[in-house]
Amino acid sequence: MSTFPRTAALLTLSLGALASLPALAADDLHYNQVSLRAEASQEVARDLMIVTLYTEAQNADAAKLAAEITTAMNKAIGQAKQVKDVTLRQGSRNSYPVYDNKSQKITGWRERAELRLESSDFAALSKLTGELMQTLKMGNMQFAVGNAARKTSEDALLKEAVNAFKARAQLATDALGGKGYKIVSLNLNSNGYPQPFMRGPMMMKAAAADMESAPTPDIEAGTSEVSMSADGVIEVQMQ
Incomplete structure (x- = not known):
C-alpha cells in the first residue's frame, strides 16, 4: 500500500528538478x-533656413475677408514659386469673430494665414523674403540641420x-x-x-529691416x- 505514494513522490521530485534546469540555464546567461x-x-x-510669413486682416463681411486673405496668399505663393530651390508650405489659417466691447455682439471677423518657406540657399530665400514683406509680415525665422x-x-x-x-x-x-x-x-x-535655432524678437525685427532694405543680407546660421x-x-x- 505504501509503494504507490513513494513512487509518486519520487516522480514529482524528479519532474520538479527537470523543470528547474531551464531556469538555472537562463540564470547562467546573466553571469x-x-x-x-x-x-x-x-x-x-x-x-536650412525656415521663414514663416503671414497676412492678417479684419472685415465686417466674412466672405470678403476670406477672399482678401486668399488673394494675398495666392499672390505670395505664385511669386515664391518663381524662385528655384525654395520649398513652400502653407501654414495655419484661422478666422475668429470680433466682438463689440459693450454689447458683446459680433461686429466683424479677423483672419490670419501663414506661408512657410524653406531653403538651403540663404541668399535666395533672404531676397524672396524681403520682396514678400512688401505685402506680408514675418512671423518667425529659424535655422535647422x-x-x-x-x-x-x-x-x-x-x-x-x-x-x-x-x-x-x-x-x-x-x-x-x-x-x-x-x-x-x-x-x-x-x-x-x-x-x-530661432531668432529672438529683436533679432527678427532687425533681420526684417535688413531684408526690406537689402536684397541679400549676410546671415549667420550657426x-x-x-x-x-x-x-x-x-x-x-x-x-
Missing part, C-alpha cells in the same frame, strides 16, 4: 554581464559610437579581470533632431549638435 553606454557627437552647420546633412553626420557618428562602446567594453573587462568579452545586445540611437548613443550589454569572460 558577468555588464550594461554600458557610449555616445559620440559633433557640431553640424545649420544649412537639413535631412541630408543630418544623415551624413549620423552615419559617421554611428561608427564613432560603436568604437566608443568597444573601448568602454574593453575597459570594463580589464577592470573585472576578464580575458575577453562578447556583446550580448547593442542598440544604436540618434538622440532626436536638434531643435531649430551650428547644432548631432549625437549618436550606443547602449548595450556585454558578457565578460573570466579567466
Whole structure:
C-alpha cells in the first residue's frame, strides 16, 4: 500500500528538478554581464533656413475677408514659386469673430494665414523674403540641420559610437579581470533632431529691416549638435 505514494513522490521530485534546469540555464546567461553606454557627437552647420510669413486682416463681411486673405496668399505663393530651390508650405489659417466691447455682439471677423518657406540657399530665400514683406509680415525665422546633412553626420557618428562602446567594453573587462568579452545586445540611437535655432524678437525685427532694405543680407546660421548613443550589454569572460 505504501509503494504507490513513494513512487509518486519520487516522480514529482524528479519532474520538479527537470523543470528547474531551464531556469538555472537562463540564470547562467546573466553571469558577468555588464550594461554600458557610449555616445559620440559633433557640431553640424545649420544649412536650412525656415521663414514663416503671414497676412492678417479684419472685415465686417466674412466672405470678403476670406477672399482678401486668399488673394494675398495666392499672390505670395505664385511669386515664391518663381524662385528655384525654395520649398513652400502653407501654414495655419484661422478666422475668429470680433466682438463689440459693450454689447458683446459680433461686429466683424479677423483672419490670419501663414506661408512657410524653406531653403538651403540663404541668399535666395533672404531676397524672396524681403520682396514678400512688401505685402506680408514675418512671423518667425529659424535655422535647422537639413535631412541630408543630418544623415551624413549620423552615419559617421554611428561608427564613432560603436568604437566608443568597444573601448568602454574593453575597459570594463580589464577592470573585472576578464580575458575577453562578447556583446550580448547593442542598440544604436540618434538622440532626436536638434531643435531649430530661432531668432529672438529683436533679432527678427532687425533681420526684417535688413531684408526690406537689402536684397541679400549676410546671415549667420550657426551650428547644432548631432549625437549618436550606443547602449548595450556585454558578457565578460573570466579567466
